[in-house]
Amino acid sequence: MSKNQSWILKHPWSVRSFHYLLVLSFIPLAITGVVLFFKPFDQLTMNLYMRIHVVTGVILTLDAVAYFIIGFTRVIAFVKRSFSFSANDIKWFSILGGYPQKFLLRKKVAVPPMGKYNSGQKLFGICVLIGGTILIATGWGLWGFPHILPHSMAALFGTLHLVFGWLLILFLLVHIFLGIYMFDDFKAMFLHGKIPCEEAKEMAPLWVEREVVKIER
Amino acid sequence: MNAEARTYQKGEIPGIIAINADVCKGCDSCKRYCPTGAITGMFGAIHSIDVEKCINCGQCLINCPFGSIYETVDTVDTVIVKLQDKNVTVVGIPAPAVRVAIGEEFGMADGSLVTKEMYGAMKKAGFEILDNNFAADLTIMEEGTEFIVRARHALFGEEAHGHKVGPLPQFTSCCPAWVRYVETRYPALIPNLSSAKSPQQMAGPLAKTYGALEVWKKPPETIYTVGIMPCTAKKFEASRPEFTSAYHFLKKEGKAGSDTPYPDVDTVLTTRDIARLFKKMKIDFTKVGETDGGPLAEYTGAGTIFGNTGGVMEAAVRTAYKVLTGNELQPLEFKKVRGMKGVKSASVTLMDTKYGKEVTVNLAVVNGIHGNIEPVLESIMAGTSPYHFIEVMNCPGGCVNGGGQPIKSDGSSWLRVALPLFGWK
Amino acid sequence: MKDERYQYEESPSYVSRREFITISGIVIAILALPAVWIRSAVVKRNNYIRARINGLYRDDTGSKVRVSHGNSGVAKLYKDFAGHPLSEVSEELFHTQSYINRTRI
Numbered sequence: 001m002s003k004n005q006s007w008i009l010k011h012p013w014s015v016r017s018f019h020y021l022l023v024l025s026f027i028p029l030a031i032t033g034v035v036l037f038f039k040p041f042d043q044l045t046m047n048l049y050m051r052i053h054v055v056t057g058v059i060l061t062l063d064a065v066a067y068f069i070i071g072f073t074r075v076i077a078f079v080k081r082s083f084s085f086s087a088n089d090i091k092w093f094s095i096l097g098g099y100p101q102k103f104l105l106r107k108k109v110a111v112p113p114m115g116k117y118n119s120g121q122k123l124f125g126i127c128v129l130i131g132g133t134i135l136i137a138t139g140w141g142l143w144g145f146p147h148i149l150p151h152s153m154a155a156l157f158g159t160l161h162l163v164f165g166w167l168l169i170l171f172l173l174v175h176i177f178l179g180i181y182m183f184d185d186f187k188a189m190f191l192h193g194k195i196p197c198e199e200a201k202e203m204a205p206l207w208v209e210r211e212v213v214k215i216e217r
Numbered sequence: 218m219n220a221e222a223r224t225y226q227k228g229e230i231p232g233i234i235a236i237n238a239d240v241c242k243g244c245d246s247c248k249r250y251c252p253t254g255a256i257t258g259m260f261g262a263i264h265s266i267d268v269e270k271c272i273n274c275g276q277c278l279i280n281c282p283f284g285s286i287y288e289t290v291d292t293v294d295t296v297i298v299k300l301q302d303k304n305v306t307v308v309g310i311p312a313p314a315v316r317v318a319i320g321e322e323f324g325m326a327d328g329s330l331v332t333k334e335m336y337g338a339m340k341k342a343g344f345e346i347l348d349n350n351f352a353a354d355l356t357i358m359e360e361g362t363e364f365i366v367r368a369r370h371a372l373f374g375e376e377a378h379g380h381k382v383g384p385l386p387q388f389t390s391c392c393p394a395w396v397r398y399v400e401t402r403y404p405a406l407i408p409n410l411s412s413a414k415s416p417q418q419m420a421g422p423l424a425k426t427y428g429a430l431e432v433w434k435k436p437p438e439t440i441y442t443v444g445i446m447p448c449t450a451k452k453f454e455a456s457r458p459e460f461t462s463a464y465h466f467l468k469k470e471g472k473a474g475s476d477t478p479y480p481d482v483d484t485v486l487t488t489r490d491i492a493r494l495f496k497k498m499k500i501d502f503t504k505v506g507e508t509d510g511g512p513l514a515e516y517t518g519a520g521t522i523f524g525n526t527g528g529v530m531e532a533a534v535r536t537a538y539k540v541l542t543g544n545e546l547q548p549l550e551f552k553k554v555r556g557m558k559g560v561k562s563a564s565v566t567l568m569d570t571k572y573g574k575e576v577t578v579n580l581a582v583v584n585g586i587h588g589n590i591e592p593v594l595e596s597i598m599a600g601t602s603p604y605h606f607i608e609v610m611n612c613p614g615g616c617v618n619g620g621g622q623p624i625k626s627d628g629s630s631w632l633r634v635a636l637p638l639f640g641w642k
Numbered sequence: 643m644k645d646e647r648y649q650y651e652e653s654p655s656y657v658s659r660r661e662f663i664t665i666s667g668i669v670i671a672i673l674a675l676p677a678v679w680i681r682s683a684v685v686k687r688n689n690y691i692r693a694r695i696n697g698l699y700r701d702d703t704g705s706k707v708r709v710s711h712g713n714s715g716v717a718k719l720y721k722d723f724a725g726h727p728l729s730e731v732s733e734e735l736f737h738t739q740s741y742i743n744r745t746r747i
Contacts, residue, residue, distance in 0.1 A: 006648075006649045006650065007647065007648035007649060007650070008648060008649075008650040008651065009648045009650070009651040009652070010652075036243075036261060039243075039262070039263060042262070043258065043259045043262040043263075044259065044262075046243065046259065046261045046262035046263075047259035047260055047261050047262055047642070049261060050243065050259075050260050050261020050262075050640075051260075051261070051641065053261070054640075054641075072666070073654075073657070073662070075669075076657055076661075076662055076665045076666055076669070077656055077657050079665050079669060080656075080657055080661060080665055133673070137676070141680075142244055143639060143640060144638045144639050145638055146244045146245070146246040146282055147246045147249045147250065147280065147629060147631050148629060148631050148684055148687065149282070149629065149680070149683070149684060149687075150625075150626065150627045150628050150629055150683050150684070150686075150687050151280065151281075151282045151624070151625070151626050151627075151628070151629060152626035152627055153627075153680065153683055154244075154246070154282030154283075155282045155283055155284075155626075157282075158242065158244075158282065158283060192647075194647070194648045197650065210656075211652050211653050211656045212650050212651070212652060212653065213650065213651065213652075213653045214649060214650055215648075215649060215650065215651055224744040224745075225744075226742065313698060313701075314694065314698070316697075316698075316701070317693075317694040317697030317698055317701075318694055321690075326693070327689070327690045327693035327694065328690070328692075328693030328694045328695075328696055328697035329697065330697045330698075330700055330701055332701070351713070351715055351716065353710075354710040354713040354715075354716045355710075355716050355719070355736065356736075357710035357711075358710055358711065358716060358720075358727045359727050359728065359732060359736050359737065361710070361727075362727035362728050363727075363728065363737075366728065377728075396741065397744070399741070400741060400742060400743065400744040401744045401745065402745075404743035404744070404745055404746075407741045407742075407743065410741055412737040412738060412739060413736060413737055414736055414737060414738050418738070419735070419736045422735040422736070423719075423735070423736075426723075426735065427719060427722075427723045427724075431722060431723065457740075459738060459740035460738075462734060462735050462738075463735065465734075466731075466734055466735055512715065513715065515713060515714065515715035516705075516713065516715075517705055517707040517708055517709060517710055517712055517713045518701065518702035518703065518704075518705035518707065518708030518709075519702070519708060519709050519710040520710060520713070521698055521701040521702055521705065522698050522699065522701075522702050524694075524698050525695045525698050525699070526695075528698070532709075532710055535708070535709045535710070536709055536710045536711050539709065539711055540711070545709065549708050549709070555699075557688065557691075557692075613691070614688070614691035614692075614694075614695060615695070617691060617694035617695055617697075617698065618690075618691045618694070622694075625690040627683070627686075627687075627690075628686075628687050628688065628689065628690040628691070629687040629688070630688070630691070631687065631688075632688060
């Protein structure tokens with residue numbers, strides 16, 4: 001990259017700090033959640049895992065609520081992007097974004113033009129939005145007042161917490177792998193928030209074309 | 218089972234309620250229902266039940282969201298074998314609360330009153346019927362009279378002939394979980410328990426003596442009594458070794474017909490068990506039609522409300538009022554002891570015609586031991602309690618919400634607003 | 643103050659005012675509806691107990707005799723068999739002196 005490289009601000013500080021807290025709370029939650037599912041240890045250790053699960057769960061909730069309030073416009077934009085579909089999405093999924101070809105066959109295939117999020121990211125976004133909300137709500141119910149809920153509802157909370165927990169853990173593995181693979185994006189999210197214009201034009205041409213504006217100074 | 222159990226007599230069943238470790242999620246719901254803190258296991262870890270502390274009430278069982286708590290005692294098949302044995306007369310003793318709940322197991326609306334259908338299904342299965350409501354009326358006669366004796370002893374110094382007079386306040390003794398609670402935690406208050414047995418334990422000897430000899434004309438040793446109860450603690454109560462009074466009574470008259478003592482109540486089925494028995498015997502409860510119960514199924518409105526919180530108190534007030542004043546209580550509904558409050562209190566001022574004096578009796582009804590009983594008991598221990606007669610039922614709402622009742626998936630027994638919230642330890 | 647090291651950013655007008663109101667309405671409704679559903683289920687959680695209690699009170703009010711001392715079967719039992727409340731037979735069959743101090747077993 002040349003020194004005259006131009007940059008687009010992709011992740012402002014609010015997004016980055018939200019994401020940091022999300023990482024710091026969700027990864028312990030996922031690990032302790034899996035342990036709590038299999039119950040392999042003795043009383044004290046299981047209790048310790050449950051306490052970590054509870055504390056990180058509270059952190060994640062506060063993080064999500066704070067971002068929902070502070071970054072409400074960005075949440076709405078995220079919802080809009082995640083739920084806008086076009087014929088390109090079908091094409092994208094039919095070749096799975098070209099990733100299997102890239103990793104397995106070492107072959108580059110033409111990928112339909114994408115917005116800020118590609119179709120896979122949109123699917124992930126929808127799962128995180130819905131699943132995350134359900135996990136937070138059911139988690140508080142199961143922690144705080146399972147005895148007040150009607151039994152069938154408490155059991156439903158348990159099932160939902162389990163299903164979406166596993167779903168998000170599986171998505172998280174893919175997300176971590178691809179996130180590190182796209183190293184420019186990784187740096188943007190964890191360091192400075194910017195990605196190079198060329199990279200953006202290749203990965204998200206529609207975004208650059210329709211949504212990105214030059215800053216007037 | 219646990220041979221080293223310390224709070225059980227020889228012959229009693231320890232550990233009627235148990236937790237299935239494979240299903241337990243460590244959510245702590247059960248702990249919040251347990252009246253004695255018998256559930257061990259930290260938040261997030263697998264829970265288990267301390268049989269020494271457990272009073273077998275089954276509230277955790279009907280309130281576990283994940284269905285991981287179960288009963289270890291199941292005698293449905295034994296009862297079916299007895300029903301098919303022509304030499305055995307099986308006497309079913311259905312409790313008040315069963316008749317408003319068993320319909321739920323067969324798809325009827327909550328609280329459907331199905332006494333006659335229940336009699337019909339029981340007759341079809343081969344039971345003779347001694348309605349526990351009949352025994353409840355008998356309980357009121359005995360326990361109410363006992364209260365009058367105790368009250369007159371305390372107020373007027375009247376001496377009773379032939380037996381000891383216990384102190385006030387008098388506690389009801391109908392609830393076996395409550396009796397075990399006193400026995401394990403407040404032994405100093407044992408004399409305050411009414412000496413009257415619970416209706417089930419009155420019905421057992423009644424069936425084997427009066428019923429066998431005068432009603433069914435069968436040898437007492439061939440009578441097999443089955444309590445049909447909304448309650449898991451009744452299984453424990455029936456196994457108490459001292460409850461063989463019918464045998465000893467008959468032995469003295471040379472009519473026992475056996476040299477080994479037999480229990481007053483041979484076995485207990487919960488409401489869930491009896492529904493399962495009907496299903497196993499292919500009896501369609503909804504199509505069985507209405508039947509009368511026979512001579513020992515005669516009961517009054519006072520007997521049937523035993524299943525509700527405050528019901529024993531209300532029934533006792535109706536009878537004691539009549540005995541003391543000579544007049545019926547007007548109106549018969551004694552509404553102050555009804556409702557879902559944790560501790561309900563009332564007082565009745567009446568004229569004791571025998572002494573010609575006006576007396577005020579303070580009554581209390583404890584609706585659910587958990588969270589309600591301790592202040593009441595502590596004030597009695599401290600000598601500051603104003604009450605003379607206290608009804609205690611372990612389960613919130615009374616026997617209708619007992620641990621043996623059909624499990625309502627769209628409900629929960631929690632009566633209070635919220636607290637305690639949030640598990641930690 | 644703007645960071646000088648980047649030249650482009652997302653257009654703040656990507657979501658129009660109308661879209662913003664619509665989407666936020668939908669989001670808040672989707673969050674609120676389950677909350678209403680859960681609340682109503684929690685409020686109704688004890689109804690089965692009340693239904694059973696009312697069932698027994700219906701049995702009481704529908705009974706011809708509503709006081710225990712009016713039960714003719716019990717009266718017959720006392721006449722033919724037990725004598726009277728707290729009689730010797732009653733004490734033997736219907737009373738117990740065997741409550742035990744279980745802290746000392």
